[in-house]
Amino acid sequence: MNVASILKxxxxxxxTATPVMTLGETARLLTSRRIGAVVVLHGQQVLGILxxxxxxxxxxxxxxxxxxxPVRDFMTSRVTTCDLNDSADELMDIMTNGRFRHLPVVHKGELVGIVSIGDVVKHRIAETVMETEAMRLYIASS
Structure with missing residues (x-):
């Protein structure tokens, strides 16, 4: 499983937020959208994550x-990103080692999505359940 399948x-x-939005505005945005992070953009360029x-x-x-x-005073400006072709296992390693929960997805220089650790775990569990069921069916038919 890869990032493209998670986003699908x-x-x-x-x-997203702009670097000049206030921290308060951005906090209200996170609350209203029930999310844990926003990508900070200037035009289409990823400047940071908050x-x-x-x-x-x-x-x-x-x-x-x-x-x-402003958000620019507090955002993380050294943003780790992932690509559509990265695997769920790679994402878990990146997030665990970096100690963060959100990864913007950048493909060919363009922001195309964001994945959270919850998204990765959810899809990894679904994949494991499917593999287990396939094994059960294989054993039962043998």
Whole structure:
């Protein structure tokens, strides 16, 4: 299973923010969309990613005033991305080693989706269930 199959099942909609949006605006966007991260774009260029964890760290360090400051002050600007051809196992390794939960999907220089650790686990479990059922059918027919 690869990223393309995960996006085919979940969709390729990506919620984005601009670097000048305030942290408060972005927090409200995350809440209203019930998501954990946004990709920060300038035009079509990925500048960064901002997660709930980044917001918590900003408020812990700077207090409520952080909510009035721009996203660019708190986003992760060294963004790790993945490609449509990457496998679920590769994604789990990347996310585990990097200690993050969201990966923007960039294909041929264009943002085409985002995957979360939850998406990867869900599809990996589905794949395991299908493999188990195939083995049961094979054993039963032998």
């Amino acid at each position: 099942a979940k969709g390729s909609d990506v919620v 997660s709930e964890r980044d917001i918590v760290k900003a408020v812990a360090a700077s207090g409520a005033e952080a909510l009035d400051r």
